Amino acid sequence: MKRFIFQRLGLAVITVFLVCVIVFFLTHILPGDVAHQYLGKGATEADLKEFRRVFELDRPLLSQLFTWISHLLHGDLGQSMQYRHSVSSLLLPAIRYSSKLAAVAFFLIVPLSIAGGVVAAMNRGKKVDRAITVGGLSAAVIPEFVWAIFLVLIFGVIFRIFPVSAFPPKGERSILNQIWYLILPSLSLLLVLFGYIARITRAGVIEALDSDYMRTAVLKGLSRRKAVVKHVLRNALLPTIAVIASQVPYLIGGLIAVEIVFNYPGFGTILKGAVDARDYSVLQAGVVVSSLVIVSFQLIADILFAILNPRIRQKVSE
Amino acid sequence: MSDTTATTIANKSNLERKTIRRERLKLVLKDKTFLFGAFILGFWIILTIFGTFIAPHGAGDQDFKFVSHSPSSKFLFGTDANGRDVLSRVILGTRLIVVMAFSSTILGTVLGTSLGLATGYFKGKFDMIVMRLVEAISAIPVLIIALLAIAALEGRSPTLTVIVIGFVFTPNIGRTVRAAVLGESELEYVAAARLRTERTRHILFREILPNVLPPIIVEFTVRLGYAIFAIATLSFLGAGVEYGSPNWGSQISENWGNIYSNVWWPTAFPALAIASLAVSVNLISDSLLEIFEL
Numbered sequence: 001m002k003r004f005i006f007q008r009l010g011l012a013v014i015t016v017f018l019v020c021v022i023v024f025f026l027t028h029i030l031p032g033d034v035a036h037q038y039l040g041k042g043a044t045e046a047d048l049k050e051f052r053r054v055f056e057l058d059r060p061l062l063s064q065l066f067t068w069i070s071h072l073l074h075g076d077l078g079q080s081m082q083y084r085h086s087v088s089s090l091l092l093p094a095i096r097y098s099s100k101l102a103a104v105a106f107f108l109i110v111p112l113s114i115a116g117g118v119v120a121a122m123n124r125g126k127k128v129d130r131a132i133t134v135g136g137l138s139a140a141v142i143p144e145f146v147w148a149i150f151l152v153l154i155f156g157v158i159f160r161i162f163p164v165s166a167f168p169p170k171g172e173r174s175i176l177n178q179i180w181y182l183i184l185p186s187l188s189l190l191l192v193l194f195g196y197i198a199r200i201t202r203a204g205v206i207e208a209l210d211s212d213y214m215r216t217a218v219l220k221g222l223s224r225r226k227a228v229v230k231h232v233l234r235n236a237l238l239p240t241i242a243v244i245a246s247q248v249p250y251l252i253g254g255l256i257a258v259e260i261v262f263n264y265p266g267f268g269t270i271l272k273g274a275v276d277a278r279d280y281s282v283l284q285a286g287v288v289v290s291s292l293v294i295v296s297f298q299l300i301a302d303i304l305f306a307i308l309n310p311r312i313r314q315k316v317s318e
Numbered sequence: 319m320s321d322t323t324a325t326t327i328a329n330k331s332n333l334e335r336k337t338i339r340r341e342r343l344k345l346v347l348k349d350k351t352f353l354f355g356a357f358i359l360g361f362w363i364i365l366t367i368f369g370t371f372i373a374p375h376g377a378g379d380q381d382f383k384f385v386s387h388s389p390s391s392k393f394l395f396g397t398d399a400n401g402r403d404v405l406s407r408v409i410l411g412t413r414l415i416v417v418m419a420f421s422s423t424i425l426g427t428v429l430g431t432s433l434g435l436a437t438g439y440f441k442g443k444f445d446m447i448v449m450r451l452v453e454a455i456s457a458i459p460v461l462i463i464a465l466l467a468i469a470a471l472e473g474r475s476p477t478l479t480v481i482v483i484g485f486v487f488t489p490n491i492g493r494t495v496r497a498a499v500l501g502e503s504e505l506e507y508v509a510a511a512r513l514r515t516e517r518t519r520h521i522l523f524r525e526i527l528p529n530v531l532p533p534i535i536v537e538f539t540v541r542l543g544y545a546i547f548a549i550a551t552l553s554f555l556g557a558g559v560e561y562g563s564p565n566w567g568s569q570i571s572e573n574w575g576n577i578y579s580n581v582w583w584p585t586a587f588p589a590l591a592i593a594s595l596a597v598s599v600n601l602i603s604d605s606l607l608e609i610f611e612l
Contacts, residue, residue, distance in 0.1 A: 018454035026463075027470045134351070134604065141543045141600040142593045143551045149570065149589045153582055164578060253459035257551050261574070271462070272555055275469045283466050291458050 001306070008302050012295045019291040020072065024065050027280050038081055038278050055081065055281070068284075077285040082277045087285045090270060095289070098255055098266035101166070104179055105186035105251065113194045114240060117201025121236075122228070124206060133202065136195030145257040147188035152261070155184060166262035185258045192254055193247050200243040204236030211235075238308055245301030249294050339532065345609050355601025362595050365412040373406040377564040386581045396583035398573050404584050408591050410564040414476065415553070415595070419545040422480040426487030426545075427538050433488060434495025434530075435522050439503055445496075452489035460486050460548055468557045479558030483548055487541050494537045498530040532610045539603035543596060550592045566592050 027034060035051045036043070043051075052058040056067065071078060077087035120132040139147075156164035162184045168177050208214060209232060217227040256268030263269075267286070274282035346352050365372065380401040389396040395404035437445040455463070460483075467482045502508065503526065511521045552558040553567025562568075566588035573584035 014450065015454050018451060019458055022451075022454060023458075023466065026467055137604060138597045138600050141547060141596040143547050143554075143596070145551060145554050145570070146589045146592050149574070149577070149585055150593075153577065153586060157577060157580065157582065249456070249459040253461035256461060256465075257554065260555065271465065275465050275555070275557060278469055280470070283469060287458055287462055287466055290462055294459070 004306060005303055008299055012299045015295050016288070016292055017069075020069055020288055021065070023284050023287045024068060027284060028061055028064070034280050038280065055079065072288065077289075078281040080274075080279055080282050082274070082279040082282070087282050090282060091267070091285060091289065094265060094267045094270040097264065098259070098268065100178065101182050101185055101259070101264065101266060102251060102255060104182040105189040108183075108186050109190045109193050109197070110244060112190065113197035114201050114237070116194060116198035117240070118205055118228070118233070118236075120198060120202040121205035121209065129202075132198055133195075136198045138195070139191045140193070140195035142192070143257065144188045144192050144254040145261050147191045148185065148258050148261040151184050151187055164262075166259070166264035185262045185264065188258050188261075189251060189254050193250065196247060197240060197243055201236060201240045204239045205232055208232040208235045234308075238305060241301050241304055241308070245297045248297040249290075252290050252293065335529065342532075342609050346606060349605045349609065351601050351608075352605035355598045355605065358594055358598035359602065362412055362416055362591075362598070365409055366416040369409045369412055373403075373409040375403040375406040377402070377407055377410045378562075379403065379406070386576065386584075388581075389583055395587045398569075398584035399576060399581070404569075404587055407564045407569055408566070408587050411566045411569060411588065411591070414559065414563065414565045415546065415549055415567075415592075418476055418480050418483075418549050419542055422483035422549070423487065423538060423542045423545045425480065425484030426491055426541060427534065429484065429488040430491025430537075431495050431527075431534055433492035434497075435499055435526065437492065438496040438499025439518075439522060439526070441500075448492075449496075452493060455486070455489045460544070461551060464548060464552060465555070465557055468552070476559055479549065479552060482558075483545055487544070491534075491537050491541060494533055495530060498533045499526055502526050502529050536603060536606045536610060539599060539606055543599040543603060546592070546596045546599060550596075 034055070035048045035057055039047055039051060049058075056064060059067075068078070075088070077091065079085065080087050080090055083090065116132050116136065120129045123129045151162075152164050155162045163181050164184075166181050166185045168181050205228075209228075213231055214227060217231050218224065222230065252267075255266065256271055258264075259266045259268035260272055267290075270282065271286045273279070274286065381397065381403075382401045384393060384397045385401045386399050387393060387397045387401075393403050393405065395408065398404055398407070433448065437448050463486055464479070464482050468479060507525060508521060511525050516525070549558070550567050553565050554571050556568070556571060559565050559568060569588040570585050573581070577585050
């Protein structure tokens, strides 16, 4: 087991390192240098020179890459070109807000999608099943910001059930109220992710329902419902965990658009601001941080998968 | 998933496989899900080609007597805050997203198929290195990598956005094709072709490629859906399209603020357009997935 975890950890580190390299070269090797891009056409030679000196762009590329990565390793995300203060002081509060939204979304998405998948599997081939699988995947291809607009129109503007912004005004920021304000944005994320997770859960449950151990359970007198809860779910949830982890990149990508629709001061809003201002240091740091989050989730999922699945556990310990 | 199809029809001769493929194609053309999706997609493609003749007004035409006017007989979808006809802007906005989505998906499919053929056939160290890189790229959300690349390059060019999305899709498509090719390259006809000392190019493109075409086609439709998703979102975020050009994403971001004063039509109609286009492509890929048992 230990070896397995170290191996996965090693792969994760390599992946993040490669992401850093890709991101670095994407911003530096493409036509037009960063100083030109940031300062625009009106910049004088002296401005450019000063800018390059401040952001250490006047050194050879490889040495820049090396310094950047070693700074990252020390937790230094660099200086924002736009605000001229540290990127981490910009990103950290935003990430805190985004994590709140992601957490609320996660607690809605996971149980509802798994329940949807189980219901579909238990009613295999019936109308409920078709509605959940086809409807779920059709919902998944509609961008989050489009869902957000429909939801705000219906529940915010027409019926006035939910607030139309994601952030309660000052003085009303109790935890419950904050969650209440985050329901609509979370629902738009749910609608995009529900289909994939429900579909995999459904496949897992169907496989388990058809298995020998399920037949044994029913033959020994367990009711179908009990057998499902006791035997099927445990086995069917395995692939689901892997899929949920693989959806984290989409969740993060979706956060950006949803935060902007709801005017929520999170990671996405910062990133969008950085794109508009061509603030490359913030952009680079943003990509690295998000890939770090994604890779960690993948790692956790891999390890959970191995712990829960006796077959892998055995193979690993051999 | 493509591994299983490879094994189930692996022991059949090439001729038999051809007939199976033809029968499945017939099934697709009878499938209701497919036909419904194709009908909606066809509608948008017609608007892409003939939109300029169909739209009642020009994209930039302003009528200041009708500002934020609700849908009426004169302006079926109403007008926006600049007095522009929403219906015309939705019709004229079709072209950009449809052309961009198709070209980026075609680019990604061509590159991804080449990558998949090469890695699946040659295996070894080359395969390992490429797959590591692919994994690294998959660890960055598509949207973020596109935003970064678009910001790093010259911000608002649609051509550039197409290239970026095509490149971002390449590793994923490559992975699917690679899996299919791995299954195929074990089969007898490949060994036979090698024995005949056929050139590698011939084996890859004439022998293997036709047999991995079904997963490639399905992958194409799936990616087309993602491309629509990505392009709509990017244009909503103000990246990758020219400022002021008629396109659904920008239309929504420009008019979004007015939704709170109950001016919903300049936002809702382009949103519906994006939704219907995305769903139509999904219905097509869903039906193909089911019939080709992938």
